[in-house]
Amino acid sequence: MLRAGEHFLALLLPDECRVCGRPLETFSSVPVCPACLAPPEPFSPEYACLRCRTPFLNPRPLNEDGLCRLCAAGATAFDAAWTCGAYEGRLRDLIHLFKYGRMIPLARLFGRMMARAYPRDQRFDFLVPVPVHWRRRFGRGFDQSLLLARELSRHTGIPVLAALRRKRHTAAQAGLTRRQRRDNIRGCFEVKEPTRVRGARLLLIDDVLTTGATANAAADTLRRGGAAGVAVFTLARADRRPAPLLTADSSREVSQA
Secondary structure, eight states: OHHHHHHHHHHHSOOBOTTTOOBOSSOOSSOOOTTTTSOOOOOOOSEEOTTTOOEESSSTTSOTTSOOHHHHTTOOOSSOEEEEEESSHHHHHHHHHHHTSOOTTHHHHHHHHHHHHSOTTOOOSEEEEOOOOHHHHHHHSSOHHHHHHHHHHHHHOOOBOOOEEEOSOOOOSTTOOHHHHHHHHTTOEEESOHHHHTTOEEEEEEEEESSSHHHHHHHHHHHHTTOSEEEEEEEEEOOOOOOOOOOHHHHHHHHHO
């Protein structure tokens, strides 16, 4: 009966998918077609650091232990990183609808995606959302990482601990270089509940991991607060590897097409 009502509303109030533009057959709070709501392909690059999971085009940036230069030098504050998919295509569009289009019901879908990709062989005491500053939360109307953590908690049973606070408002990280991102975010977090953080194994939750500067700053703050371990789990990961260059033969084929 409910499905029939959804089809009737779709006929009465025709709409289109906000991702692909195809007409919607049913009416719902998330105007996206089922094909665009499908889980993303797992993010599994052939060459990646074993600790931070930064992808590379070839194994040359990795040492004999499979670590990138930063992780080998001890510059990474978190122990491991996991994600649902690459920050591109449908997943990127859905995240933009969630964050900037305020399509909050997508949080439930994202929670299911993260539950599928959750590292079941690991043990964590708390899920810790990477917080936004209160000014950004006020402007956006919600804290996306907190919503993701709550949804993942529903599937895993791991409690959410809002252990961090942003002490100051920072410029948006988008468009900044790796060094600028690191400088922009340095020292902006503080631990709210040190007694609960001490000795705990924590899983940081965020929407997108790009250079890792924000996650690293948050993890470093939790480490200094006494956490026994800190890992990172995001909905998506930006793949900053350059696109492969065309060979002479492939360039010729493109020009002839």
